[in-house]
Amino acid sequence: MSQSVSEKLRFESDYQEGAHPAILRRLLETNLLKTAGYGTDEYCASAREKIRAACGAPEAEIHFLVGGTQTNAIVISAMLRSYQGVLAAATGHIATHEAGAVELGGHKVLPLPSRDGKIATEDLQAALESWARDENRDHMVMPGMVYLSQPTEYGTLYSLRELEALSAVCRKFRVPLYADGARLAYALACPVNDVGLPDLARLCDAFYIGGTKCGALFGEAVVFPKPGTVPHFFTITKQHGALLAKGRILGLQFDALFTGRLYWEVGRTAMEAAERIRTVLKEKGYAFAFPSPTNQIFITLEDQRYEFLSSRVSMSFWEKPDLNHTVVRIATSWATSAEDVDQLIQAL
Amino acid sequence: MSQSVSEKLRFESDYQEGAHPAILRRLLETNLLKTAGYGTDEYCASAREKIRAACGAPEAEIHFLVGGTQTNAIVISAMLRSYQGVLAAATGHIATHEAGAVELGGHKVLPLPSRDGKIATEDLQAALESWARDENRDHMVMPGMVYLSQPTEYGTLYSLRELEALSAVCRKFRVPLYADGARLAYALACPVNDVGLPDLARLCDAFYIGGTKCGALFGEAVVFPKPGTVPHFFTITKQHGALLAKGRILGLQFDALFTGRLYWEVGRTAMEAAERIRTVLKEKGYAFAFPSPTNQIFITLEDQRYEFLSSRVSMSFWEKPDLNHTVVRIATSWATSAEDVDQLIQAL
Amino acid sequence: MSQSVSEKLRFESDYQEGAHPAILRRLLETNLLKTAGYGTDEYCASAREKIRAACGAPEAEIHFLVGGTQTNAIVISAMLRSYQGVLAAATGHIATHEAGAVELGGHKVLPLPSRDGKIATEDLQAALESWARDENRDHMVMPGMVYLSQPTEYGTLYSLRELEALSAVCRKFRVPLYADGARLAYALACPVNDVGLPDLARLCDAFYIGGTKCGALFGEAVVFPKPGTVPHFFTITKQHGALLAKGRILGLQFDALFTGRLYWEVGRTAMEAAERIRTVLKEKGYAFAFPSPTNQIFITLEDQRYEFLSSRVSMSFWEKPDLNHTVVRIATSWATSAEDVDQLIQAL
Amino acid sequence: MSQSVSEKLRFESDYQEGAHPAILRRLLETNLLKTAGYGTDEYCASAREKIRAACGAPEAEIHFLVGGTQTNAIVISAMLRSYQGVLAAATGHIATHEAGAVELGGHKVLPLPSRDGKIATEDLQAALESWARDENRDHMVMPGMVYLSQPTEYGTLYSLRELEALSAVCRKFRVPLYADGARLAYALACPVNDVGLPDLARLCDAFYIGGTKCGALFGEAVVFPKPGTVPHFFTITKQHGALLAKGRILGLQFDALFTGRLYWEVGRTAMEAAERIRTVLKEKGYAFAFPSPTNQIFITLEDQRYEFLSSRVSMSFWEKPDLNHTVVRIATSWATSAEDVDQLIQAL
DSSP: OHHHHHSEESSSOSSSSOOHHHHHHHHHHTTTOOOTTTSSSHHHHHHHHHHHHHHHTOOOOEEEEHHHHHHHHHHHHHOOOOOEEEEETTHHHHHSTTTTOOOOOTOOOEEOOOOOBBBHHHHHHHHHHHHHOOGGGGGEEEEEEEEEEEOOOOOOOHHHHHHHHHHHHHHHTOEEEEEEETHHHHHHOTTOOOOOHHHHHHHSSSEEOOOTTTTSSSEEEEEESSSSTTTTTTHHHHHTOOOTTTTTTHHHHHHTTTTTTTTHHHHHHHHHHHHHHHHHHHHTTTTESOOSSSSEEEEEEHHHHHHHHHHTEEEEEEEEETTEEEEEEEEOOOHHHHHHHHHHHOOO | TTHHHHSSSSSSSSSSOOHHHHHHHHHHHHHTOOOSSSTTSSSHHHHHHHHHHHTTTTEEEEEEEEOHHHHHHHHHHSOOTEEEEEETTTTSHHHSTTTTTHTTTTTTTEEEOOOOOBBOOOHHHHHHHHHHHHHGGSSSOEEEEEEEEEOOOSSSSOHHHHHHHHHHHHTTTTOEEEEEEEEOOOOOOTTTTTOOHHHHHOOOOOEEOOOOOTTTSOEEEEEEEEEEESHHHHHHHHHTTOOOOOTHHHHHHHHEEEETTTTHHHHHHHHHHHHHHHHHHHHTTTSSSSSOOOSEEEEEHHHHHHHHHHHHHHHHHHHEETTTTTEEEEEEEETTTTTHHHHHHOOO | OGGGGSSSSEESSSSOOOOOOOHHHHHHTTTTTTOOTTOOOHHHHHHHHHEEEEEETTTTTTESSSSSHHHHHHHHHHHSSSTEEEEEEEESHEEETTTHHHTTTTTEEEEOBBTTTBBOOOHHHHHHHHHHHOTGGGGEEEOOOOOOOSSOOSSSSHHHHHHHHHHHHHHTTTTTTEEEETHHHHHHHHHOOOOOOHHHHHHHHHHEEEETTTTTSSSSEEEESSSSSSTTEEEEHHHTTTTTTTTHHHHHHHHHSSSHHHHHHHHHHHHHHHHHHHHHHHHHOEEEOOOOOSSSEEEEEEEHHHHHHTTEEEEEEEEEETTTTEEEEEEEETOOOOHHHHHHHHOO | OOHHHHHHHEEEEEEESOOOOOHHHHHHHHTOOOOOOOTOOOHHHHHOOOOHHHHTTTTTEEESOOOSHHHHHHHHHHOOOTTEEEEEEEESSHSSSSSHHHHHHOOOOOEEETTBBBHHHHHHHHHHHHHOOOGGHHHHHHHEEEESSSOTTSSSOOOHHHHHHHHHHHHHTTOEEEEEEHHHHHHTTTOOOOOOOHHHHHHOSSSEEETTTTTTSOOEEESSSSSSSSSHHHHHHHHTTTOOOHHHHHHHHHHHTTTHHHHHHHHHHHHHHHHHHHHHHHHTTTEESEEEEEEEEEEEEHHHHHHHHHTTTEEEEEEEETTEEEEEEEOOOTTOOOOHHHHHHOOO
């Protein structure tokens, strides 16, 4: 609990530190003011207004939750009827690393092929048509919504054209579209990204703006562009144990993140660090496992190299594609300093 | 979002402010240090050690969760089998103000008579015997655990003798006992209390030490005195969307609360304020709705008086016992200042 | 497995035998005909038409399920949203003897006082108003539907006036009304009953016509007077494991029961037997525990008398109101013969 | 409801008729005898004894349920802990045609590659090892049991050697093995089968002997070779709405099926019909979609041929492997007569 906690170079995730200093400052300044509980306070109200403005969605309904798995589980179970499942890439977070939270809520995750972490429009269309055509469909789980993540679990991005095409299919089949934005700041700040918040608000039926991995202590902001999409979402949140008594802490954080474009700032810092690292990796001939343009970089290492690097830099184990190689993740964040990157480059 | 947030005198709850300054300080000091996620960091480890020491339970398994309803729902569903329910006072938090979180998890709350918020040993014994004797018991919900809160939702306390008697009945019937300590600091610091943390650890199969309402930004520490009580509790937590990515924030807070007896300090401040208020209320002839010795004070007001007071002091509406009276709650906390109390006394 | 199975006089329930002979005959006659599965066959279609006619509800949607607990659990979970509970008399079957099936589906049973097994209009109204007025209602389970049974678990009946009043309250508060008709035949055939099938269809949003306890081998017919009340009920049934592959067996039985008023016939036989028994009980000064006019008769016996009678007649243990008395149930059915009654009278 | 129900030649499934005449006879003979409810009667007891004998498992615990999806959902949810999922072939019934019943119970179906409907030992072992080795396993669904069907949904069979190998892997990893025997009679009577009931009892932790598709009106017999495998299974059954009030009807049917090897008889009739059809199909050069030796025959037809055949014989649509072909299922049963087969052969 001394200095040792930061001795090793750590690039394993984007949630290794506390919060962006601007957020902590807000918590300090307001600490002794008294407010009403459960998100009915002025800070939450203010944050909601700023998010609505940023989304170009003045009617949007906004709820603050604590974490990503929680948000996915609640939004999905609130939007599905009992006999419906959620379509997602087989590599989607809900399909892999949420310990079955969607199933605990009673719903099947219906897997679609993962195209570098993304859903392809034609796969989605095929799945929906196949269900509609199946003579046994009433004995099967009905596809009731579509889940995607932006950026994906592999750091890849949907282009605006791709998102529009997916949204069009969803609307044609009357299946809501939901986007998991756990790392949305890193998409919004990515140079090649062309999907803005207003696009998400226009094309999705629900999405969330990630805080935990984008500079907040914790927190995610669920946006329903069309109010009334899920009646009684407040009570649903409470029932899932996800309603924070001191809801203002969520409001304060999002209010800070959406003041003066801090949320984009958070993304930019990470993006610049990631770009420097990617450039060096390319120069040195490292093999990229996925074509990620955002803050997560996946490289395939020979195991000997992996062991050597691991002794100096903490990275995330991702998978073993074969017996002699390992895929690891390097992640940058708002907190990645130039010195951290310098040291990493040296280690590489 | 200006000063208006604190203009009115507010005694409505014990979660109106941020966190105890000592906690914020810890967050600030450690903000940029990098740690592993999900509660596997050094701060969580340190907090666990301090809680074990305070409980006199060196083997205890300790998990940090975010909020009270969440904690109750997860612990209860983790300890029950599908066909079991949880016995609780009809006024217990899980039976009334958790929006059906226990039922969402598939379990019935089996109500016992509320004796000023508490369960009576004889009622518990009668319920367990009645089930055991019922010829139709295999068609009924089996009582699978007992829930109580210390202090209760009415601010009352179990004495050590009462708790020992309840625990003895539970063990006789092999039904685990679980204590909700959302406001435990106010019990521990209460002059008439004789139940310490080691008693809870000795007499309960699980309990939680509340943070949210006792000085933390948020957070509850679940204690299983006997390790292995619930295998895979980590994954259960994740599956319920309750695993904080930056788990250290929970660890840091509880580490602070259990350093130098801050947790008792938090309770004492509230207790002193409550005692001053209670004394004045008694002097002025106010009617107490429940005999609470802790930080929640319930008084019955004529409606005219209620309206007058409400215009000056924010209190919690509790219930209407008849057409002309209202029961309200006044709550103190670690953040209640002497000036606040002075002003309240004047208003009274 | 020999004669011994019928040696003792058995009045313990109305599901002790197989099926009414007319039903078995239909099964025999049609046994080798081939039909489509899952209730899409001609017999189910015919039964649906006959039930619609009997209910005066030509648009009604009708589904055949296997048993009562199953039917209640499925209809209730299909009609409620996750954050809603079902109001029922504290003595209602779903509140007591269904092993927590409603809670397994995620919903709380919200108890209302039992007035000889029935819900009083004023209690219902008070509960709905109390919820609507409660400032904490968004933290509580919302009353989302009302459950009643006709006849009740105590054999008592709602009069038409009572049912109309309850239905009016439900409609005022936009809360659907659901009637459990596990023993509906015995209500319909009861001389004092004034509630017909068309009344149920007019006043309820859903109800079921019981088969299992009214002459069928098994089976219950769910009636939604307004089609489309629950979209995709077929799939919901399948998902709950309640869709019979050979659905025709349900159709055939209900087709038989609704041919030539057999369903009322079944009730009348039981009613006549019950009347004879009740008359004798009254003459002999037995104490009735509940004022039941239908096929279930509840009497309070001194324990000595209970033991004596039990040795000769098999009755259902109901409860022990005090240390020296036992309440038992005597039930008649379509299969109760005049000789059975003669022997019982002699034993009494 | 006239003759039309049987006019067309029907080979679409093995649940098109009522029950084997020997079963109906038993129902008739015993119809008016009175028994206790809920499976506590003499017929159930006798059936249990006969099944234990046939399984060579004198200690086995046996429960009678109504249908296959119900049985799978209940057994699986009863055997898993909340954070566990069930491994199954991607084509397994629980993964495809049970409308998400397992997920409704809170559990993920973890798909394994389908090898003509079967699980390969190496795939199972790889999946279990992969989970055990994954550093993120505590964030993932833990494999908690293995589901297979004998015969499979494609009519294929596990050999004794295959089953022993799967069972050995399960035991090595301490993961229970469960076999769905919806069509077990057709496996047991299949000339190439070498897996008997005692083998299932020795190698599985639970399995069920199908009645619905093997000559009964309905009903499945769950066998837990080791008693106490699932405590309180009776109440679990009740809670899932699966406890038949007149449980004797299940007992009577299984008692008949296990008297004088009727269950094998039922299988043999179907097998002989299937063999005759298969021989003709081979002679005529039809393409088999799967190498099924049991009562389900899958053939791939050109669409023109499909339309022609469909107009004369009712078969089950299975899938469209490409734009011009259709896979159909022909199923035989205990009720398939020699004349039916003659006519089908003529149509082919």
